[in-house]
Amino acid sequence: DSHVQYERVGADVTMKCGSMDWDAAVTWMTNGTDIDESHQNGSYLILKKVNLTQSGQYSCYEGSSWHLKYQTSLRVGMPPKEPVLMCRSNNYPKGFYCSWHLPTPTYIPNFFNISVVHGTREMVCEKDTFPKNRCHIRYLQLFSTVKYKVTLTVTNALGKNSTTLTFDEVAIVKPDPPESVVAKPVPNNPRRLEVSWQNPSSWPDPESFPLKFFLRYRPLILDQWQHVELSDGTSHTITDAYAGKEYIIQVAAKDNDIGTWSDWSVAVHATPWTEEPKHLTTEAQITETTSASTSSFMPPPTTKICDKGAVLGSGAVAVCWTAGLVLAAYGVLFI
Amino acid sequence: GDSWGIFTFLCAALCNLPALPALNCTEELGAGQSIQKTYDLTRYLEHQLRTLAGTYLNYLGPPFNEPDFNPPRLARAERVPSATVDLDLWRGLTDNARLAANYRAYSRLLCYLRALDGQAGTAELRHRLGHFCSSLQGLVLSIAGVMSSLGYPLPVGPAGTPAPPGTAAAMAASNDFLKKMDDFWLLKELQTWLWRSAKDFNRLKKKVPPAVVTLRLEARGF
Numbered sequence: 001d002s003h004v005q006y007e008r009v010g011a012d013v014t015m016k017c018g019s020m021d022w023d024a025a026v027t028w029m030t031n032g033t034d035i036d037e038s039h040q041n042g043s044y045l046i047l048k049k050v051n052l053t054q055s056g057q058y059s060c061y062e063g064s065s066w067h068l069k070y071q072t073s074l075r076v077g078m079p080p081k082e083p084v085l086m087c088r089s090n091n092y093p094k095g096f097y098c099s100w101h102l103p104t105p106t107y108i109p110n111f112f113n114i115s116v117v118h119g120t121r122e123m124v125c126e127k128d129t130f131p132k133n134r135c136h137i138r139y140l141q142l143f144s145t146v147k148y149k150v151t152l153t154v155t156n157a158l159g160k161n162s163t164t165l166t167f168d169e170v171a172i173v174k175p176d177p178p179e180s181v182v183a184k185p186v187p188n189n190p191r192r193l194e195v196s197w198q199n200p201s202s203w204p205d206p207e208s209f210p211l212k213f214f215l216r217y218r219p220l221i222l223d224q225w226q227h228v229e230l231s232d233g234t235s236h237t238i239t240d241a242y243a244g245k246e247y248i249i250q251v252a253a254k255d256n257d258i259g260t261w262s263d264w265s266v267a268v269h270a271t272p273w274t275e276e277p278k279h280l281t282t283e284a285q286i287t288e289t290t291s292a293s294t295s296s297f298m299p300p301p302t303t304k305i306c307d308k309g310a311v312l313g314s315g316a317v318a319v320c321w322t323a324g325l326v327l328a329a330y331g332v333l334f335i
Numbered sequence: 336g337d338s339w340g341i342f343t344f345l346c347a348a349l350c351n352l353p354a355l356p357a358l359n360c361t362e363e364l365g366a367g368q369s370i371q372k373t374y375d376l377t378r379y380l381e382h383q384l385r386t387l388a389g390t391y392l393n394y395l396g397p398p399f400n401e402p403d404f405n406p407p408r409l410a411r412a413e414r415v416p417s418a419t420v421d422l423d424l425w426r427g428l429t430d431n432a433r434l435a436a437n438y439r440a441y442s443r444l445l446c447y448l449r450a451l452d453g454q455a456g457t458a459e460l461r462h463r464l465g466h467f468c469s470s471l472q473g474l475v476l477s478i479a480g481v482m483s484s485l486g487y488p489l490p491v492g493p494a495g496t497p498a499p500p501g502t503a504a505a506m507a508a509s510n511d512f513l514k515k516m517d518d519f520w521l522l523k524e525l526q527t528w529l530w531r532s533a534k535d536f537n538r539l540k541k542k543v544p545p546a547v548v549t550l551r552l553e554a555r556g557f
Contacts (some may be wrong), residue, residue, distance in 0.1 A: 079494065093422060118406060119407065119408060132470075139422060140421070140422075141419050141420060141421055141422065142418050142419070142420055142421075142425055142529050142531075142536075143418040143420060143425075143528075143530060143531040144419050144527070145417065145418070145419060145520070145524055145527045146408065147405045149405060151528075166405055170530050200449045207535065207541065208426070208534070208538050208541075209537070210537060256537065257378065257381075257533035258530060258533075263426050326453050
């Protein structure tokens with residue numbers, strides 16, 4: 001005869017040896033070891049203030065014949081505390097989901113029952129296969145004045161508890177964070193960073209239900225964030241980045257009109273474009289490594305570039321002047 | 336010389352736009368701006384309503400001012416128009432039907448809200464209600480403006496005209512608690528309509544782009 005017996009932590013447990021009389025001679029065993037007779041009151045096994053470690057298989061044998069008379073599995077646990085319930089619509093206007101968990105473990109099996117009532121109508125919350133403690137509901141109507149009332153009841157062998165959430169359709173709207181956030185430096189712009197992202201894939205209809213975005217960024221070395229709110233578009237150029245500093249950037253989303261902001265997206269790092277040092281270093285190295293004999297043929301790089309620059313400059317100026325004269329002439333003709 | 340003349344004419348035309356809604360060639364430009372304006376107005380009203388509703392519900396007292404108050408909808412006269420709508424139906428509404436629904440709803444809501452005005456408790460509350468009613472009237476007119484600029488007729492008939500004040504008072508006066516329930520539902524419907532209108536006008540915004548000036552130029556043969 002096999003049983004399961006659930007008992008509360010800290011309780012005093014009395015185990016009877018099946019249908020045996022109180023004064024029968026029996027021996028109790030647990031997990032292969034004898035239990036001392038001091039714990040027995042006649043044929044009853046007394047366990048005082050049980051703790052979790054005392055969970056296990058308990059067997060009772062008749063004194064002389066060693067017949068197994070009774071066997072039970074003792075599970076020490078606790079009645080459920082008030083469960084934590086959360087409901088959210090990350091796919092408005094399709095519907096919403098609710099998920100739940102227990103704040104502390106009970107150590108014994110628990111059963112959850114969820115009920116959703118909308119006005120007078122009872123709705124079915126379809127359980128998700130994964131994760132387990134989650135169910136979803138499809139909206140039949142939009143813009144409802146009547147609140148939704150979700151009640152979660154958790155039951156186990158030692159007790160029962162429940163919690164209720166009541167909310168308006170629009171109050172629980174919270175999109176998932178934006179996806180594929182990318183931040184890139186902008187060539188030749190030491191103070192810019194180009195950030196782009198995508199609408200969360202769970203948001204079904206961004207055309208009719210557009211999202212607005214919140215961008216935050218800071219250099220790694222500082223604690224203070226800078227914020228930008230963007231009412232449309234999925235990209236933004238930061239124009240006040242500190243040159244050469246690595247930045248951390250995140251984006252959040254919200255329905256344009258209702259609900260709350262999403263959590264922050266995954267953080268991306270980027271450093272603005274910095275100018276590459278010129279040939280200076282490489283040529284300087286060459287002149288240093290080559291022998292003194294070549295030095296007469298290769299003037300020090302700095303002066304060489306200066307001379308080149310001077311030549312170019314004068315040439316460029318000459319070009320500019322001629323271009324200017326030509327344009328002026330054309331302008332006069334048109335006016 | 337020609338280009339300057341055209342440019343000055345355009346400037347004059349654009350500046351005079353708001354004052355001449357009947358001007359055919361500027362119809363689409365006007366509608367786009369009006370839709371944006373109407374959208375902004377619904378957001379403003381929604382914000383105002385939050386404060387107003389809080390104050391009014393406190394005036395009604397418990398249980399009306401409790402956050403979890405979730406009474407069943409009584410089968411009494413469903414006089415207040417409901418924003419609740421089937422999702423696919425809402426999606427499939429024509430621009431005309433969408434605008435007409437908003438126009439009818441706010442016209443009636445305005446009327447009921449005005450009735451509230453005369454009975455409310457403190458002077459401050461009456462003042463707030465009065466201010467809100469003015470803003471709500473602005474919304475009704477704004478919607479009418481959008482409809483006419485798009486060439487849609489304004490809805491008329493029983494939906495548009497207010498119920499005689501006598502009947503409303505007679506129905507309500509029967510029970511003080513029931514009257515308070517009516518007030519509660521009126522505010523709830525108003526709040527829900529403002530949520531819905533933001534979405535309605537978002538959809539309309541997408542359908543009617545704000546500026547079509549270049550097309551207008553080609554049409555006039557420049």
